[in-house]
Amino acid sequence: MPAGAERIAEAFAHARAEGRVAALMPYLMGGYPDLDGSRAIGLAYADAGADLVELGIPFSDPLADGPVIHAAATAALRSGATVPAVLEVARAIAERVPVVVMCYVNPILARGVERFADQLVAASVSGVIVPDLPFEEASELRAACAARGLALVPLVAPTTPEDRLERIGAAASGFVYTVSVTGTTGERTGTDSGLSAVLARAAAHTTVPVAVGFGISTPEQAAAAAAAGADGVIVGSRLVRAAGEAQNAPRATGDLVRSFAGALSGASLG
Amino acid sequence: MSAVDRRFGPYGGQYVPETLMPALAELEEAWVSARADPAYREELSELLRDYVGRPSPLYRARRLGEVAGAGREVYLKREDLNHTGAHKINNALGQALLAQRMGKRRIIAETGAGQHGVASATACALLGLDCVVYMGTEDMRRQRPNVERMGLLGARVEPVHDGARTLKEAVSAAIRDWVANVETTHYIIGSCVGPAPYPALVRDLQRVIGDEARAQVLEQAGRLPERVIACVGGGSNSIGMFAGFMDDRDVSLIGVEAAGEGIETGRHGAPLTAGGRAGVLHGAYSAIMQDEDGQILEAHSISAGLDYPGAGPEHAWLRDSGRARYVAVTDREALEAFERLARLEGIIPALESAHAIAWALANPDSELDVICLSGRGDKDLDEALGALGAR
Numbered sequence: 235m236p237a238g239a240e241r242i243a244e245a246f247a248h249a250r251a252e253g254r255v256a257a258l259m260p261y262l263m264g265g266y267p268d269l270d271g272s273r274a275i276g277l278a279y280a281d282a283g284a285d286l287v288e289l290g291i292p293f294s295d296p297l298a299d300g301p302v303i304h305a306a307a308t309a310a311l312r313s314g315a316t317v318p319a320v321l322e323v324a325r326a327i328a329e330r331v332p333v334v335v336m337c338y339v340n341p342i343l344a345r346g347v348e349r350f351a352d353q354l355v356a357a358s359v360s361g362v363i364v365p366d367l368p369f370e371e372a373s374e375l376r377a378a379c380a381a382r383g384l385a386l387v388p389l390v391a392p393t394t395p396e397d398r399l400e401r402i403g404a405a406a407s408g409f410v411y412t413v414s415v416t417g418t419t420g421e422r423t424g425t426d427s428g429l430s431a432v433l434a435r436a437a438a439h440t441t442v443p444v445a446v447g448f449g450i451s452t453p454e455q456a457a458a459a460a461a462a463g464a465d466g467v468i469v470g471s472r473l474v475r476a477a478g479e480a481q482n483a484p485r486a487t488g489d490l491v492r493s494f495a496g497a498l499s500g501a502s503l504g
Numbered sequence: 505m506s507a508v509d510r511r512f513g514p515y516g517g518q519y520v521p522e523t524l525m526p527a528l529a530e531l532e533e534a535w536v537s538a539r540a541d542p543a544y545r546e547e548l549s550e551l552l553r554d555y556v557g558r559p560s561p562l563y564r565a566r567r568l569g570e571v572a573g574a575g576r577e578v579y580l581k582r583e584d585l586n587h588t589g590a591h592k593i594n595n596a597l598g599q600a601l602l603a604q605r606m607g608k609r610r611i612i613a614e615t616g617a618g619q620h621g622v623a624s625a626t627a628c629a630l631l632g633l634d635c636v637v638y639m640g641t642e643d644m645r646r647q648r649p650n651v652e653r654m655g656l657l658g659a660r661v662e663p664v665h666d667g668a669r670t671l672k673e674a675v676s677a678a679i680r681d682w683v684a685n686v687e688t689t690h691y692i693i694g695s696c697v698g699p700a701p702y703p704a705l706v707r708d709l710q711r712v713i714g715d716e717a718r719a720q721v722l723e724q725a726g727r728l729p730e731r732v733i734a735c736v737g738g739g740s741n742s743i744g745m746f747a748g749f750m751d752d753r754d755v756s757l758i759g760v761e762a763a764g765e766g767i768e769t770g771r772h773g774a775p776l777t778a779g780g781r782a783g784v785l786h787g788a789y790s791a792i793m794q795d796e797d798g799q800i801l802e803a804h805s806i807s808a809g810l811d812y813p814g815a816g817p818e819h820a821w822l823r824d825s826g827r828a829r830y831v832a833v834t835d836r837e838a839l840e841a842f843e844r845l846a847r848l849e850g851i852i853p854a855l856e857s858a859h860a861i862a863w864a865l866a867n868p869d870s871e872l873d874v875i876c877l878s879g880r881g882d883k884d885l886d887e888a889l890g891a892l893g894a895r
Binding site for chain 1 (some may be wrong): 517518519520521522523524525526527666667672676679680683684685686687781783784785786787789792794796797798799800
């Protein structure tokens with residue numbers, strides 16, 4: 235079985251081969267509502283048709299996250315989630331679908347970049363997204379990931395200028411994570427009309443797939459993002475909110491993921 | 505090479521969401537252009553003179569000096585006499601003028617003690633800019649008069665309910681706002697923390713304190729001080745003070761952090777003194793308070809302005825390089841100095857500044873000290889009198 239960045243590439247290719255217009259990548263917060271609960275939610279995502287899973291490692295001061303994911307991180311930490319414990323959750327989910335972890339930079343530095351990368355490999359994680367590590371600060375982690383075949387997935391924003399896109403796109407592995415809006419994570423109504431331009435700009439500068447996230451909370455928005463040219467769609471806050479509200483979080487979030495998957499397989503290929 | 509310091513030894517950098525990277529580049533460029541522009545410099549120095557009241561006096565505190573030991577000369581740099589009552593206005597005005605140059609009409613700021621919030625609200629009122637100030641609800645409780653002042657000045661105070669509801673959470677909330685509104689908004693960060701170019705920008709705007717103090721002490725005492733002492737939360741009054749004396753190798757630079765209930769209790773705000781592993785908080789790699797897993801810890805200090813688990817990256821480098829020394833003073837010692845200065849000199853210091861006074865009193869082995877009295881203590885009366893009464 236392929237691992238690391240190769241496994242991510244295979245997941246995108248598989249989604250295309252199955253006729254889906256974009257790969258579906260639901261997000262969950264590791265350790266929320268608790269460790270066992272988050273493992274069950276991740277496995278429910280796999281059952282419901284997720285192509286990849288994005289697993290958040292909780293951090294005390296998440297600058298790129300809106301209120302829903304921030305509150306989930308706070309609750310996860312309060313219930314005792316740690317980086318090693320969340321990586322155990324990752325290992326369980328990775329038996330079913332490729333896992334990309336989202337982790338802020340300080341917990342990575344606290345254990346050392348090389349050791350963190352080793353721990354990702356040991357947990358069968360395929361890649362990592364670091365929302366507060368821009369291209370200029372990432373060379374050490376990029377080298378550590380490359381040496382192990384892991385993907386370091388970069389983010390690009392609507393504000394990212396052309397020359398930065400070029401550098402970021404050239405060094406990207408796994409996929410490029412396009413932030414759909416100028417802002418933090420969170421549910422939004424409608425889809426930004428400039429999305430297709432942002433996606434096209436990102437795609438022009440890279441050879442890896444381009445996924446979109448931040449603010450996608452309905453199956454209609456997911457289908458619209460795919461129609462706008464996204465190779466992958468990330469759904470975060472909507473699912474995290476459901477994980478916090480539902481009596482049976484794995485069933486409720488699984489049902490939601492199924493509806494997103496349906497929208498991506500049902501959307502017209504044009 | 506960049507025209508503005510982005511790193512101080514290994515510290516500093518730009519650990520922020522990608523969305524902000526172009527804004528940081530724009531800010532750096534605007535600062536390089538503004539500081540070289542005589543029109544900007546003249547406008548700022550006129551305002552500092554006519555509106556803020558600079559230069560602030562350097563006052564020889566004779567009774568304080570006598571108490572501290574025979575023959576000692578102690579000078580206070582009176583930033584408490586600035587308009588709005590603290591050094592924060594030096595930075596807020598400079599950055600508000602910069603925002604105006606960049607065509608940004610909306611200002612956001614964070615505040616702990618409320619002094620930077622009041623300074624930002626004041627600068628915005630003066631220049632006709634919109635102002636939103638993020639403030640933790642615990643600090644709103646501790647610093648009620650400043651909350652009311654900001655409202656009167658036309659700013660909106662946005663309560664922050666996260667975490668310990670103090671300065672750290674207020675900075676995080678301001679950064680999130682900036683991520684969402686970066687194209688129209690300038691973030692006036694209040695200390696020499698945050699991603700580059702902020703630590704250098706804030707230092708440059710605060711070095712007026714140290715430059716003035718150096719000229720004043722040479723004139724009044726006829727020589728340079730043995731020690732320059734200032735409190736350190738994020739570290740803006742101290743870095744401004746230190747900058748003026750940086751090349752005077754015989755002048756000791758002493759930064760006084762908040763030991764809170766005692767460094768050994770873990771309930772403090774002294775990341776530089778406590779040592780420990782450096783890390784990233786609010787966009788910069790520096791001295792921070794964190795647990796084994798890399799989660800940021802909550803700081804503790806009776807002084808809201810020092811109640812912060814990080815410190816500016818330049819301070820971390822000055823510590824490592826040995827150019828400056830960092831020490832810490834407990835809540836109790838700061839309260840005693842607060843009362844002492846009021847009785848001896850008729851000056852009520854901010855609780856933040858009282859930390860610097862306390863350390864100088866407890867360590868009398870110097871003949872000539874210059875201490876930065878970074879702000880006035882009116883805002884702290886409820887908190888300090890409550891704590892003094894409780895003893």
